[in-house]
Amino acid sequence: CADVCPRDAIIFNERYEAHIDKEKCIECGACAKVCPFSAIANRKRPCVIACKVDAITTKEGEVAAIDYDKCISCGACVTQCPFGAITDISFITDVIDIIQGSENNEKYKVYALIAPSISSQFTYAKLGQVISGIKKLGFNSVVEVALGADMVSYNESLELVEKGVLTSSCCPAFVDYIKKNFPHLEKYVSHNLSPMGTIARYIKKLDPGCKTVFIGPCTAKKAEAQLSKVSEYVDAVITFEELQALFDSKDLDITTLEEEVLDNASYFGRIFARSGGLADAVREGLREHGVTEDKFVFKPIVCDGIEACRMALLKLSRSPEVLGGNFIEGMACAGGCIGGAGCLTQGRKSRSGVDKYGMEANEKTIKGAISALKE
The missing domain is CATH 3.30.70.20 (Alpha-Beta Plaits)
Known part of the structure; x- marks a missing residue:
């Protein structure tokens, strides 16, 4: 162990017992790897x-x-x-106050904005029953944030063509990571709001005075909702865990409820929930805008987790040529949004479940979903 230590941090006493000098140790783990007795443990x-x-x-x-x-x-x-x-900081009491203050949606309407990753949650019930449960809590309407994802990918695809190189703005943790560690790369971050901010802005314009509550897997969304460019559109954020807590507080067994339909978005908006979904949606956006490969070659770099994001950003710091792509899809959580900290269960989720949920959408194109919205 002493031979492999790069800082000479391991010394032996007169009884030939090894000791680690904490002042010199850099916790590289080299000594633990070669110890034949497993006497050195890296306990973090x-x-x-x-x-x-x-x-x-x-x-x-x-x-x-x-x-x-x-x-x-x-x-x-x-x-x-x-x-x-x-x-994480909870805004669940704020949501209760918003619902109660609406006076049964007579004073103002309360909209629940549901993240597309809901497809991997509440596996003990049907999605339609979850939607019914949310309305039972006092929400006037339930809207898919996946529709906001459709809007974002449709606009982001054109922004990519215009700028030549772009990083996604959908994951607030990824955007915050750029600001804190790669501020010189902020110029590449998409100017579009996240799907949450985009759909909330649309609803606020459609129904001035209403209240919007985002419900999803992401704790970083709570910080995003405090940003000046977002706070005027999003009134509160809670996680899926906190939604379950609201169900429990009402002794609401959602498995006994009738199913309600949730069908606002396209396949591509719904697959934002998993790693690679955003890149697929931007590719579709380019196709629907008529941007062919002879005009622009789409080269996405899909980053699954913050460590993969770091590697891509380091390459982009040198040059887009070193990156080897022109669009970075940055997801801080492994697997994408379905791996968020606010999920009901932790661990790797199946992307096939997300794709299945996407295939159930009536609208198969981004333009179709947006057009239906305008109608």
């Missing part, structure tokens, strides 16, 4: 291991602390903490 807190942006450190007294100058609010630490010591 689960939250530290989960955080891929090195935002969690241990201070004096072994107290963990979050560096908010680095944190991107992805929620990875929340899901991995075995003690429940880390929680």
Whole structure:
């Protein structure tokens, strides 16, 4: 172990017992890998291991602390903490106040904006029953954020052609990561609002004075909703976990409810929920705009998780040629939105389930979904 240590941090006493000098150790793990007795263990807190942006450190007294100058609010630490010591800020009481303040939607209407990743949630009930349950809570209408995704991909495809190189703006944790670690690359970030902001803006214009509540898997959406360019459109954000808590608070067994239809978006808007879905949608947007390969060659770089995002951004920092592509789809959570920290269950979700949900959409084209909206 002493031979492989790059900082000479391992010393032996007179009894030939090895000791690690913490002042010199850089925790590279080289000694642990070669120890034939497995006497050296790399014991890190689960939250530290989960955080891929090195935002969690241990201070004096072994107290963990979050560096908010680095944190991107992805929620990875929340899901991995075995003690429940880390929680995301909850706006569930704000949502209750919004619903009660509407006076049964007479004073103003309350819209639930449902993320497309709902297809991988509430597996104990049918999606139509979940929609019925949401209305039972006091929401006037339930709208697919996937429709906002249709709008974004349709506009983003043209923005890509105009700029030549673009990074997605849909994942707030990814955008925040760029701002904090690659500020010189902000010029490449799409100017479009996220699907959440886009559909909320549309509803606010359609129904001035209404209230909108985003419900999804993403803890970073709570931070996004506080941004000045978004806060005027989105009144509150809760996760799928918190939606389940609202069902429980009402003793609402959604499996007993009739099914309601949720069909606002296209196949391409719905597959935003999984890694690669956004790139597929932008490709479709280019096709529907009549942008052929002789005019523009689409070269997407799909980044599944923040570590993959970092590698792509490092390459783009050198040049678009080194990147080898012209569009970065950045998803901070592994698997995409279906791997978000606010999901009911953690772990890898099947992309086939998302695609199946997409195939059930009546509208098979982005333009078709947007046209139906205008009607």
